Amino acid sequence: MRETVAARSALRKRKWELPALRSSEKRFLFSKAWIVIAIAIIAFMALCAIAPQWIAPYSPVEMFTDSIMQPPSVVHPFGTDYFGRDVFSVVVYGSRESLLIGLMSVVAGGIVGGTIGALSGYVGGLLDMVLMRAIEILMTIPGILLALTIAAAMGPSMTNIVIAVAAATIPGYARVMRGQTMSINGRSYITAARSIGVSRWGIFWRHVLPNSLSPLLVMATLGIGSSILAGSSLSFLGLGVLKEIPDWGALLSQxxxxxxxxxxxxxxxxxxxxxxxxxxxxxxxxLRDYLDPKQKEG
Known part of the structure; x- marks a missing residue:
């Protein structure tokens, strides 16, 4: 009788105990937590760029002459600068230029580089040789040096910075897209489509191009961070956007x-x-792990 009561008591206690997590489950939960935090940071930064007036407590051009270069406090969370501006408000408003440079340069570089790589890999022959030799010449120049040269030659402006940063990313997108297009072009379902009379460019638009975009999308997502860094570096060197509200790179320089x-x-x-x-x-x-089955298996 006593053993039965003890067993029931132990069973009740066990119901309230959390099951022990295996190391693989802990890693899974830890990775998911980091992803949620990362997406939350990106969403907050995007909100700062879209509607900075909702986030910033002050105008980025408002000067507090009695609080010049004050350290962080409750009134000014990030302190004030040499003009008496609230640093937090300036950082919030400056996020728009930094994000625009990163996004627009990735889109431009991905479209141009992806188009070059897709045509080179699918058409082949003389076109492939000419395009890839040009891409290899660009790849011999470090990306930041190429962007710096273009930005210095064209002058400081948003458009020129986007062109400079995008030009530095074109070779990478072209190489990835060429390899993926050549891989898809050799699949059995492409051969089957040819055998039933589907036109060459019909195969390209319906089968080759849609199935080649996943690596390009992942590379573009990873490239946003590099493009933001490149744009901030150019702004730090004085080749960025000359505006009353500086971007993050210009703030670092100032x-x-x-x-x-x-x-x-x-x-x-x-x-x-x-x-x-x-x-x-x-x-x-x-995103790479989610879209790439080989990564999931590993």
Whole structure:
């Protein structure tokens, strides 16, 4: 009788105990938590770029002359700069230019590079040789150096920065798209489509191109972070967008001279760049694992 009561008591206690998680389950939950955090950071940054007036407590051009270079406080969470502007508000408003440079350069580079790679891989022959030799010449030049040269030659503006950063990413997209197109073009269902009389370009638009876009999409997602870094680097060097409200790279450049006396002026824009690039890379890694069956099996 006592053993039965003890067994029932132990069973009741066990109901309230959480089951132990295996190491693989812990890794899965940990990775999912990081993905949620990364997506939340990206969503917040996007909201800052779309509607900064909802986030920023002050105008980015409002100057508090009695609070010049004040450290972070309750009133000014990121402190104030050498003009007395609220650094948090300036960082929020500056996110628009940084995000636009990253997104637009990735879209432009992906479209141009993807088109070159798809045509080169599908048509082949002389066109493939000419396009790939041109791409290889571009690949011999470091990306940031190519972007710096183009931006310096064309002058500081949003359009020129996007062109410069996009040009540096074209070779990578072209190589990936060419390899994927050649791989898809050799599949059995492509041969079957040819055997039933489907036109060459009909096969390209219906079968080859749609099935080749997944790696390009993943690469573009991962490339957003690199493009934001490249755009910020050009702005840091004085080749960015010349506006009243500077982007993050320009904020870093403006605050570097005050690093020893007002560290917060360039620290928080740098943290914003770091957080956004890290969040984009985590999201890109997750998207790669989700779209690539080989990654799932590994």
């Amino acid at each position: 605050g570097r001279g005050y690093l020893t006396v007002a560290w917060w002026i360039c620290t928080f824009p740098g943290l914003a760049i770091t957080l956004l690039v890290l969040a984009v890379n985590i999201t890109g890694d997750w």
